[in-house]
Amino acid sequence: xxxxxxxxxxxxxxxxxxxxxxxxxxxxxxxxxxxxxxxxxxxxxxxxxxxxxxxxxxxxxxxxxxxxxxxxxxxxxxxxxxxxxxxxxxxxxxxxxxxxxxxxxxxxxxxxxxxxxxxxxxxxxxxxxxxxxxxxxxxxxxxxxxxxxxxxxxxxxxxxxxxxxxxxxxxxxxxxxxxxxxxxxxxxxxxxxxxxxxxxxxxxxxxxxxxxxxxxxxxxxxxxxxxxxxxxxxxxxxxxxxxxxxxxxxxxxxxxxxxxxxxxxxxxxxxxxxxxxxxxxxxxxxxxxxxxxx
Amino acid sequence: xxxxxxxxxxxxxxxxxxxxxxxxxxxxxxxxxxxxxxxxxxxxxxxxxxxxxxxxxxxxxxxxxxxxxxxxxxxxxxxxxxxxxxxxxxxxxxxxxxxxxxxxxxxxxxxxxxxxxxxxxxxxxxxxxxxxxxxxxxxxxxxxxxxxxxxxxxxxxxxxxxxxxxxxxxxxxxxxxxxxxxxxxxxxxxxxxxxxxxxxxxxxxxxxxxxxxxxxxxxxxxxxxxxxxxxxxxxxxxxxxxxxxxxxxxxxxxxxxxxxxxxxxxxxxxxxxxxxxxxxxxxxxxxxxxxxxxxxxxxxxxxxxxxxxxxxxxxxxxxxxxxxxxxxxxxxxxxxxxxxxxxxxxxxxxxxxxxxx
Numbered sequence: 001x002x003x004x005x006x007x008x009x010x011x012x013x014x015x016x017x018x019x020x021x022x023x024x025x026x027x028x029x030x031x032x033x034x035x036x037x038x039x040x041x042x043x044x045x046x047x048x049x050x051x052x053x054x055x056x057x058x059x060x061x062x063x064x065x066x067x068x069x070x071x072x073x074x075x076x077x078x079x080x081x082x083x084x085x086x087x088x089x090x091x092x093x094x095x096x097x098x099x100x101x102x103x104x105x106x107x108x109x110x111x112x113x114x115x116x117x118x119x120x121x122x123x124x125x126x127x128x129x130x131x132x133x134x135x136x137x138x139x140x141x142x143x144x145x146x147x148x149x150x151x152x153x154x155x156x157x158x159x160x161x162x163x164x165x166x167x168x169x170x171x172x173x174x175x176x177x178x179x180x181x182x183x184x185x186x187x188x189x190x191x192x193x194x195x196x197x198x199x200x201x202x203x204x205x206x207x208x209x210x211x212x213x214x215x216x217x218x219x220x221x222x223x224x225x226x227x228x229x230x231x232x233x234x235x236x237x238x239x240x241x242x243x244x245x246x247x248x249x250x251x252x253x254x255x256x257x258x259x260x261x262x263x264x265x266x267x268x269x270x271x272x273x274x275x276x277x278x279x280x281x282x283x284x285x286x287x288x289x290x291x292x293x294x
Numbered sequence: 295x296x297x298x299x300x301x302x303x304x305x306x307x308x309x310x311x312x313x314x315x316x317x318x319x320x321x322x323x324x325x326x327x328x329x330x331x332x333x334x335x336x337x338x339x340x341x342x343x344x345x346x347x348x349x350x351x352x353x354x355x356x357x358x359x360x361x362x363x364x365x366x367x368x369x370x371x372x373x374x375x376x377x378x379x380x381x382x383x384x385x386x387x388x389x390x391x392x393x394x395x396x397x398x399x400x401x402x403x404x405x406x407x408x409x410x411x412x413x414x415x416x417x418x419x420x421x422x423x424x425x426x427x428x429x430x431x432x433x434x435x436x437x438x439x440x441x442x443x444x445x446x447x448x449x450x451x452x453x454x455x456x457x458x459x460x461x462x463x464x465x466x467x468x469x470x471x472x473x474x475x476x477x478x479x480x481x482x483x484x485x486x487x488x489x490x491x492x493x494x495x496x497x498x499x500x501x502x503x504x505x506x507x508x509x510x511x512x513x514x515x516x517x518x519x520x521x522x523x524x525x526x527x528x529x530x531x532x533x534x535x536x537x538x539x540x541x542x543x544x545x546x547x548x549x550x551x552x553x554x555x556x557x558x559x560x561x562x563x564x565x566x567x568x569x570x571x572x573x574x575x576x577x578x579x580x581x582x583x584x585x586x587x588x589x590x591x592x593x594x595x596x597x598x599x600x601x602x603x604x605x606x607x608x609x610x611x612x613x614x615x616x617x618x619x620x621x622x623x624x625x626x627x628x629x630x631x632x633x634x635x636x637x638x639x640x641x642x643x644x645x646x647x648x649x650x651x
Contacts, residue, residue, distance in 0.1 A: 186379035194393030195367035208383045
């Protein structure tokens with residue numbers, strides 16, 4: 001039951017909302033508006049003059065053959081990161097939910113990666129995968145597998161996917177664990193008395209009951225993969241080799257900051273925003289229907 | 295349908311012994327109630343029968359088969375939980391059909407069996423609803439439906455009515471009784487509510503601190519409580535317990551106030567033995583005479599059908615008296631009460647066990 005709150009003071013509700021509105025205005029609406037504004041302008045290299053060019057920046061993006069490649073990379077990257085981090089964290093959370101010795105320590109350790117800065121995490125992965133100094137990198141080469149993510153684009157993409165997923169596993173883990181613990185034990189006991197084995201119990205009871213959490217994390221992880229993985233990619237591969245690990249967000253940075261094409265970069269970020277809005281809407285329209293909220 | 299035998303079953307959590315060896319054989323079709331205060335181990339015992347808790351020692355035998363090492367699903371039992379434990383994401387139909395689907399029962403048969411259970415429990419109209427759209431009583435019926443469609447060897451109930459309000463609880467209690475009479479399935483029922491125990495049970499197992507205090511029919515447990523614990527736990531308001539001493543001749547018990555209560559049979563062997571004397575409030579009547587003690591009325595509770603009088607004996611011990619009908623005395627009155635003949639319960643003063651009648 002939702003209760004309707006009635007304020008005596010007409011101003012108070014607005015005051016209570018003000019901080020949230022201010023944050024949204026300053027950190028979302030304003031930059032978003034600026035991006036839209038800039039996306040229809042071309043600036044000179046020194047940022048002194050700008051010219052209104054209608055949708056020229058967008059036309060340029062769509063006629064750029066490289067952009068399709070970036071879209072493809074982003075799709076592979078985002079889907080892989082989301083799928084990998086969701087499935088690994090769900091597995092870990094299910095294991096941590098069972099009665100085990102040292103569960104508290106185990107849980108704490110699993111949460112640590114979330115506290116690492118992306119650049120630090122990237123350095124850590126570099127120490128693992130660098131073909132000359134990385135433990136695993138050297139091992140792979142020692143076994144005769146030709147591992148060098150600085151030359152091989154597929155290897156580079158695999159590595160950034162691993163690193164980006166690993167960062168997100170902690171976050172997902174916390175939510176999954178909380179979700180699992182919210183499922184009444186007696187419901188699972190009833191299922192085992194009804195004859196369901198552990199696997200069946202998981203898929204027919206636990207997983208559906210976890211669906212609100214999974215759906216929330218699906219949306220969050222998708223946005224994470226699209227937007228917040230910049231630091232990891234930047235520190236590990238700089239989008240390379242070639243453009244093998246250049247995702248949309250990395251290209252926005254590359255074109256805007258490195259190549260000084262603010263208009264083109266803004267047009268791309270506007271596109272990115274549209275893509276995310278569309279994806280999230282689709283998720284809410286079609287995936288959420290299957291979600292069970294108790 | 296089957297017998298359920300519990301043979302010297304024990305449960306320890308580390309050094310703590312929660313169940314200290316329980317023995318009972320539940321007959322085919324019998325309704326056994328496990329009764330006791332919270333923490334006495336009754337739920338643990340039930341969960342060991344269900345297979346949800348491991349068994350530290352002893353054997354559980356269902357239908358002649360030792361089930362100690364079997365998974366819950368292989369024990370051929372169904373359980374009704376206190377919080378119903380319905381699958382919230384499934385319809386009422388799917389909740390009841392879940393166990394049958396897993397066991398590979400053909401679809402038409404599932405439909406017939408669920409329809410039959412729904413008819414017995416008057417759930418026909420709700421089959422497409424989700425549990426969240428049902429009232430507490432309806433949810434409890436779905437939980438029972440889920441148990442009966444399986445046609446198990448035994449039903450296990452774990453305080454199934456304690457989440458319901460008082461009125462619904464009475465109604466559901468009667469429904470459970472009818473259902474069990476009709477289906478004749480062996481049932482183990484855990485509760486801390488003595489009214490449920492008295493009304494539902496063929497036999498009651500009264501538990502305390504992991505020990506069976508008494509096993510008997512409801513009337514046996516009421517009429518001949520085996521220990522002070524049982525005496526105090528069964529009956530409302532609870533039995534009065536007074537310190538007394540059997541007199542030198544063994545003919546009677548001397549009450550704290552000096553009154554001499556005649557014993558049903560002489561106990562010359564127990565002469566001068568200190569005892570705990572149990573008298574149920576409903577077995578005290580207003581009377582004069584040798585066996586009567588004077589009391590001061592401190593409080594009168596009129597319940598309508600009967601009246602509970604809180605009195606105090608001259609030596610300061612309190613005494614409850616339950617009388618039929620409306621109150622005939624008020625606070626501050628002096629009364630003289632005596633137990634009905636043969637209504638005395640004698641317990642050992644040291645260990646609290648009942649003295650042989």
